[in-house]
Amino acid sequence: MTLEILGISVLWIFLFGYVIVASIDFGAGFFNAYSLLIGKNHILTNIIKRYLSPVWEVTNVFLVFFFVGIVGFFPQTAFYYGTILLVPVSISLVLLAIRGSYYAFESYGTRGGHIGYTLTYGVAGLLIPASLSVVFAIAGGGYVDLIDGQPVLNYWTLYTSPFAWSIVVLSIAAVLYISAVFLTWYAHKANDSEATKLMRKYALVWAAPLMISALGIMYEMKSINRELQSYGEFMVDVCDFSCLIYCHSRTHCHAEKVRTCSWAPNCSICRSLLCLWNCSISIPTVSVLNHLR
Amino acid sequence: MINESAVYWSRALTELTLSFHIIYATIGVGVPLMIMIAQWTGYKKNDEHYILMARRWARGFVITVAVGVVTGTAIGLQLSLLWPNFMQLAGQTIALPLFMETFAFFFEAIFLGIYLYTWDRFDSQKKHMLLLIPVAVGASMSAVFITIVNAFMNAPRGFDIVDGELVNIQPFLAMFNPAMPTKVAHVLVTAYMTSAFVLAAIAGFRMLKGSKHVYHKKSLLLLMKIGLIFSIAAAVIGDFSGKYLAEYQPEKLAAAEWHFETEGKASLVLFGVLDGEEVKYAIKIPYALSILAHFNPNAEVTGLDQFEEEDLPPLYIHYLFDIMVSIGMFMVLVSLLYVVGKARGGWQFIHSRWYRWIIVAGGPLSIIAIEAGWWLAEVGRQPWILYGLMRTPEGATTSDHVDLMLLLFAGVYAVLAVGSIVVLVRMFKKNPIEREIEDRHSEKGGDIL
Numbered sequence A: 001m002t003l004e005i006l007g008i009s010v011l012w013i014f015l016f017g018y019v020i021v022a023s024i025d026f027g028a029g030f031f032n033a034y035s036l037l038i039g040k041n042h043i044l045t046n047i048i049k050r051y052l053s054p055v056w057e058v059t060n061v062f063l064v065f066f067f068v069g070i071v072g073f074f075p076q077t078a079f080y081y082g083t084i085l086l087v088p089v090s091i092s093l094v095l096l097a098i099r100g101s102y103y104a105f106e107s108y109g110t111r112g113g114h115i116g117y118t119l120t121y122g123v124a125g126l127l128i129p130a131s132l133s134v135v136f137a138i139a140g141g142g143y144v145d146l147i148d149g150q151p152v153l154n155y156w157t158l159y160t161s162p163f164a165w166s167i168v169v170l171s172i173a174a175v176l177y178i179s180a181v182f183l184t185w186y187a188h189k190a191n192d193s194e195a196t197k198l199m200r201k202y203a204l205v206w207a208a209p210l211m212i213s214a215l216g217i218m219y220e221m222k223s224i225n226r227e228l229q230s231y232g233e234f235m236v237d238v239c240d241f242s243c244l245i246y247c248h249s250r251t252h253c254h255a256e257k258v259r260t261c262s263w264a265p266n267c268s269i270c271r272s273l274l275c276l277w278n279c280s281i282s283i284p285t286v287s288v289l290n291h292l293r
Numbered sequence B: 001m002i003n004e005s006a007v008y009w010s011r012a013l014t015e016l017t018l019s020f021h022i023i024y025a026t027i028g029v030g031v032p033l034m035i036m037i038a039q040w041t042g043y044k045k046n047d048e049h050y051i052l053m054a055r056r057w058a059r060g061f062v063i064t065v066a067v068g069v070v071t072g073t074a075i076g077l078q079l080s081l082l083w084p085n086f087m088q089l090a091g092q093t094i095a096l097p098l099f100m101e102t103f104a105f106f107f108e109a110i111f112l113g114i115y116l117y118t119w120d121r122f123d124s125q126k127k128h129m130l131l132l133i134p135v136a137v138g139a140s141m142s143a144v145f146i147t148i149v150n151a152f153m154n155a156p157r158g159f160d161i162v163d164g165e166l167v168n169i170q171p172f173l174a175m176f177n178p179a180m181p182t183k184v185a186h187v188l189v190t191a192y193m194t195s196a197f198v199l200a201a202i203a204g205f206r207m208l209k210g211s212k213h214v215y216h217k218k219s220l221l222l223l224m225k226i227g228l229i230f231s232i233a234a235a236v237i238g239d240f241s242g243k244y245l246a247e248y249q250p251e252k253l254a255a256a257e258w259h260f261e262t263e264g265k266a267s268l269v270l271f272g273v274l275d276g277e278e279v280k281y282a283i284k285i286p287y288a289l290s291i292l293a294h295f296n297p298n299a300e301v302t303g304l305d306q307f308e309e310e311d312l313p314p315l316y317i318h319y320l321f322d323i324m325v326s327i328g329m330f331m332v333l334v335s336l337l338y339v340v341g342k343a344r345g346g347w348q349f350i351h352s353r354w355y356r357w358i359i360v361a362g363g364p365l366s367i368i369a370i371e372a373g374w375w376l377a378e379v380g381r382q383p384w385i386l387y388g389l390m391r392t393p394e395g396a397t398t399s400d401h402v403d404l405m406l407l408l409f410a411g412v413y414a415v416l417a418v419g420s421i422v423v424l425v426r427m428f429k430k431n432p433i434e435r436e437i438e439d440r441h442s443e444k445g446g447d448i449l
Helices: A003-037 A041-052 A056-073 A075-084 A086-109 A115-139 A155-159 A162-189 A193-223 A231-256 A268-292 B004-045 B048-082 B084-117 B125-130 B132-154 B171-175 B180-208 B214-248 B250-256 B288-294 B317-344 B353-381 B402-430 B433-444
Strands: A144-147 A150-153 B160-162 B165-167 B268-270 B273-275 B278-280 B283-285 B384-386
Touching (some): A003 A041, A003 A086, A003 A115, A003 A162, A003 A193, A041 A086, A041 A162, A056 B084, A115 A162, B004 B048, B004 B132, B004 B402, B048 B084, B048 B214, B084 B132, B084 B384, B125 B132, B132 B171, B132 B180, B132 B384, B180 B317, B214 B353, B214 B433, B250 B353, B268 B288, B268 B317, B317 B353
Antiparallel strands (some): A144 A150
């Protein structure tokens, strides 16, 4: 195994860890805020808080591991991505700062909660995946010009690109869906039938926009002709889909009390393995698709 | 290609982020040790007040840690966003300490979570107290690893240069560079010192505001003792830092001390202002600079005349040096008088209102000393971002809009500063120590004490 393969494998694990944990985390924060707005917080807040409190720092650590790791294994990326991502990633950083600190302010700093803080971190959390997913669109190529050897991001092309926007929509829908599905399972585990029912409803509601935006991206990819351009996004899609399918089947299993999926027990390692496995099949699949096109 | 305005704004934004982060980072490194000492004292003396001290500090600490984490994430990514050329050159070498820093934080966060979650859930106080060891160790190790990165920027080692790239990297040699021992030690002890004086300032403030509870007296004395030990340690290690600089970065020392001519029996310049190359109104301590630099009153100290103009840091760093050293010495004196006065019993002035105000001022002053120290360290390394290898403008981004990002982050930091202060003030105003002790006793039926 070369250093590059080792490096990218490690990075994928970090990124994957982050995507899964953070999706659940951000979605949970949003549902918490939303339930407060529509007056259903008595059903949800308890279950969401019980999940959220131990994970918030851990989530952040995965992200830091990823960006420290990518510079360590692939120092060139610091130059290219560091230069072009100044504005998009700074926006993500601002949102991360708001989300992380207001979460702490609300849960450790107040007795009985603070609606303003809850709304602040709920909304900021939902915008983080949107802002971070722009990186995937940029990584696909077509938004960067090389001027005098220096990469320059073409903001206007990016801003007016339906492809980038679809990814943003997909990321938000995916976060809400993944989180709702996970919390359904979590509430079910905690024998909280009312919360289970409500979260399941949210999961079903968010499945539709998710599928539509995912299909939209596939359609847009077809119209983009550059070889390998959509490699990254496609992998993300496939991974997202694999998570969704898996989570969905799991919700279904639990809802029906049928444990047909015994090969993937309630074990996070199996879940991660499954995702990685899907990842690895997606690589040959995408290559084949690219050649066929 | 160098984008001058991007260089300028990148420096400004990095300075802003670091200056803001370092306040929360210093508290984040030092306070876990204070919590541990308080809880240990409470356990040893079987005194509930010290245990409550640990508990109340931990409660406030969680808020500052959150801001420390998010601003730490910001500076971590800003290294790549604002200094992509530097990270391209050095990223591979500093990735290991950066990675270990994150891991140390991870370690701390996990045990901090368990510690907070298990208040009153352990049968044995001792077991609960033991959870604080990994918290304090993790916090301090984070500081160690991140300071190693900074030390590497001052004294890069552990690689060969081939075609402008760093190759044959030996990560451990790079980590244990000559700047590392003094820098790491100085950062650690000043973090402990500052945390002790900040907490002491809060205790002093509560007493000035009329709280007569013995809790504050106990906490003030404990913190003054800790502060005294670490402020003396900071001075001693600061002296070693001078010797390091004389050996490896003589121009940094010479600029900080306004030492223009290379000479033996060099005197140390304190305060003063600079008029051209003439130092006015300064206090000159004979032989002191030779002693600081080489442990020998007759030793020759390299002056600014040995260097090219373009390799020198700006001379205003002398003012930063003055601020840092005078505050440090002042705090040694304040805590020494308090501790000795307490032990002797006769000195009434240490209980007077004006002395309380001095103790209250000690908190912000220590933070100012930390800021001045870091500005001295960073500006003093100029014009280099990686000493001797890469100049700061070469490391910066070429991207536009850095000025806009500066405004954006300034806004966020303002929000975080106000938010964290409001939350902390409310948290302790609503639940002063008198009420907390009352609540605990009514819950437990008064079986404690």
